[in-house]
Amino acid sequence: MVFSSIAFLFVFLPASIGLYFLVPHRARNAVLLAASLIFYLWGSGALIAILLVSIALNYLCGALVWRARLSASRPLMAAGLTVAIAGNLAILGYFKYANFLILQINQAGEMAGLGTIAWDGIILPIGISFYTFQAMSYVFDIARGAARPARGLFDFALYVAMFPQLVAGPIVRYASLAEALQTRTTRLDDFAIGAQRFALGLVKKVVIADTVAPIADAAFDGSGGDLTFAGAWLGLLAYTIQIYFDFSGYSDMAIGLGRILGFRFPENFDRPYSAHSITEFWRRWHISLSSWFRDYLYIPLGGNRLGALRTYANLWLVFLVTGLWHGANWTFILWGAWHGLLLIAERVTGWRERRFTGLPAVIGARALTLLLVMAGWVLFRSADLASAGAYFQALASPDLAHLPFEVARAADNRALITLALAALVFVLPRSLRMPAVMEGGDLRGLLARCMILGAGYPYALVLVVAGAFTAFIYFQF
Numbered sequence: 001m002v003f004s005s006i007a008f009l010f011v012f013l014p015a016s017i018g019l020y021f022l023v024p025h026r027a028r029n030a031v032l033l034a035a036s037l038i039f040y041l042w043g044s045g046a047l048i049a050i051l052l053v054s055i056a057l058n059y060l061c062g063a064l065v066w067r068a069r070l071s072a073s074r075p076l077m078a079a080g081l082t083v084a085i086a087g088n089l090a091i092l093g094y095f096k097y098a099n100f101l102i103l104q105i106n107q108a109g110e111m112a113g114l115g116t117i118a119w120d121g122i123i124l125p126i127g128i129s130f131y132t133f134q135a136m137s138y139v140f141d142i143a144r145g146a147a148r149p150a151r152g153l154f155d156f157a158l159y160v161a162m163f164p165q166l167v168a169g170p171i172v173r174y175a176s177l178a179e180a181l182q183t184r185t186t187r188l189d190d191f192a193i194g195a196q197r198f199a200l201g202l203v204k205k206v207v208i209a210d211t212v213a214p215i216a217d218a219a220f221d222g223s224g225g226d227l228t229f230a231g232a233w234l235g236l237l238a239y240t241i242q243i244y245f246d247f248s249g250y251s252d253m254a255i256g257l258g259r260i261l262g263f264r265f266p267e268n269f270d271r272p273y274s275a276h277s278i279t280e281f282w283r284r285w286h287i288s289l290s291s292w293f294r295d296y297l298y299i300p301l302g303g304n305r306l307g308a309l310r311t312y313a314n315l316w317l318v319f320l321v322t323g324l325w326h327g328a329n330w331t332f333i334l335w336g337a338w339h340g341l342l343l344i345a346e347r348v349t350g351w352r353e354r355r356f357t358g359l360p361a362v363i364g365a366r367a368l369t370l371l372l373v374m375a376g377w378v379l380f381r382s383a384d385l386a387s388a389g390a391y392f393q394a395l396a397s398p399d400l401a402h403l404p405f406e407v408a409r410a411a412d413n414r415a416l417i418t419l420a421l422a423a424l425v426f427v428l429p430r431s432l433r434m435p436a437v438m439e440g441g442d443l444r445g446l447l448a449r450c451m452i453l454g455a456g457y458p459y460a461l462v463l464v465v466a467g468a469f470t471a472f473i474y475f476q477f
Contacts, residue, residue, distance in 0.1 A: 201252030
């Protein structure tokens, strides 16, 4: 079920929120868990079994690790962590990467003149990367003493399966929700702030991301060998806008729903396109995933404590895994490798330590970082390496040709105006954060609320009713 769908906005959401506040406080967790399982069942059907297996596996491993901590048993701790890591990676590996692995084996077999493996393909459960990483973090945090175990399986199931952030994050640490899972209240101002944050996310998704998406789709999918220089750059700009407003819009909606229900989810974006370096970009983009890899992979590998070469190797490995986390495709692996190389280059040159002052230096740093990020988006969006290569060729081949027909048809006045207005995110002051502005009690906050709640949100609902909505990009991960 998609947040920006008629079924969610007009049926599921009002029914679940209404029932949640109608029942006594002691029954609210039960209502929320039931709603969350229905939400996932609605979109995934029988694949909900994988979610339930993940919940049971990590709850039991967490209990085992906690017992090991209490008894100071290193063998028991090792057993609990081994089962958790092996079990979670086995589930994730089979459902997310088996198709890719079999494809590589079959292609190699064909090239060598050998037979191929008969394979029907595996359906990817929605959100498996997100809920697997969230559940694993629970076991890891108990092991390192950063969290105590859940009060019971019921609380842990709610933590993993809570519908606002189940399928696309933010990836939430158990310790940050443990108290709220047992006792919480929703004040009127919490409800109001959560509702307006949800509205902001819906506007980002439906009014901006979905409006410019056809331009990106036409450039990356529909033009083939007819792609021109202008068409390639327009399509890349559209995708750069689309993926940010699509994913940050989902995060806004998740954070807003959490606030309504009495939970405080972490921020997942902080104006990433205003970054002065790739290092800073990753402190601002998909923050919950970046911090997950930092805490549970980069630091355990040694971080930056074992010398420069080991630091570079750790960064390289972490971002290769980051790319692979996003999808089973060589394009994602190279996207991760690209960012890993850029981060290493910034450390070698000292660029990550520079502080930019003065307008020309700030503009130059932001423009260079944005250009490097956009180059990565070509790999991220392309269907395969050949398509990515053709796209890079079009980007680097200036010509006077017109837009390809499919791109020109997608780039109507509404899409171009939306693209131009959304592109202001590249140049607005770094301190300007719309959620904070909307919460303000000054004139600026009033104007922002009027713009989003009085105009943007009703318009978004009209677009939803008209059928102008799509699945979120990160649902595929």
